[in-house]
Amino acid sequence: MTTQTLPIDLYYAATPNGRKITIILEELALPYAIYPINIGRGDQFKPDFLAISPNNKIPAIVDPEGPEGKPVSIFESGAILKYLAEKFGKFYGTSWSERIKIDEWLFWQVGGFGPMLGQNNHFSRYAPEKIPYAIKRYQDESHRLYRVLDTQLRKQAELGKGYVAGDYSIADIAIFDWSRGSDNHGIDIAEFPSFAAWRQRVTDRPTVQRALGITLEQSQQISAATDKEAQKILFNQR
Template sequence: MIEVYSWPTPNGHKVHIMLEECGLPYTVHAIDIGAGDQFKPEFLAISPNNKIPAIVDPVGPDGKPFSMFESGAILVYLASKTGKFLPKGDREKFEVLQWLMFQMGGVGPMLGQAHHFRVYAPEKIDYAINRYTNEAKRLYAVMDKRLAHSRYIGGNEYSIADIAIFPWLRSWKNQGIDWDDYPHLKGWFDEIAARPAVKRGVEVLADRRKPLNNDKAREILFGSEQYKRH
């Protein structure tokens, strides 16, 4: 039984979806990032960057317990463990991995900044809002162009690249996106959203999520608490 330490965010949902798609048994432990659970010593022991998600696999590569943090690395690990959603041939595998890195280095960070400055920032800074909204639109256009010529993000088969990207696009309204501008991406999004495992994955801990509308949660997530040495 894989132990999952998570919260209902896009990065958390990536791993929830992957586990559901693979059919692996797992137990979820809620890490309430608005309450500061990510700074507790027992969580830092498996996720030293104080970010969710993290997992502990009681039967790791050597048969012993193995912990991992970083959602993209977890997807690669679970794909390796199960032989699913990552092609075995080098050409196809690296094609998928480059799009996984695109999500990790671009889609996640840039859309996260768009969310922050459009929704969460205590003051509205036009420069920041415009910069990250425009970058969100640019990334959506990259994916739309890709999907004009490929059924899935990573190639002809559904893969961890799709699993990684999908949860980040669920908040398209907060990113200033008009789906009419990205018809190929919208078709892909609707297809992924309809998958039974994806439906189950995005419901994991969904009832625990609440608006970040209090100063304490904002301070924990965006203020000085992030920069203390825990």
């Protein structure tokens, strides 16, 4: 069994993509050190951060005990989840068939659920001009994706399974914190009972509670809804 002696460096902001990584680090009981990246003030564009995250997005990690004992840096939350799950042999199934299912739902989140909910949030809450077509387009797509998730969870429940790809996995970790914003996404959770039960089940995990309890200094908090300077940095970059 792989062990970790030195802490993993986590470059973090308190967003759904950031919390994915604190959740898995807590689930794996790994030592880690948080380096806050104030994305509302442009820390993500500093050369030191770009050296490990060239897409100027959080999260990123540096594992001092990477492959062949050498340090490795990883960006993109899905890639980090897969790396940690594979390295420590947990939350990624034990067979090819299990991993295929987990990968399907992991990529469903990083390619669809997260980006579509992000666009929904942007046009509904942050865009300076309210564009009805854009708001409806992303709210409708968000609703469709929640229905896809609810249907999958209902089918799993019929098989006696409580999680999106069978057993608890990095697919659940990837999806979970994005789903906590369902109210902002225009979703009536009562419409999706299998999803609601799953979200509560994940929320109740002590490891998840510890990850959700991580707070940053007030200066690191994002207030893009009212902070014009943060909006200039976060939106419409070329």
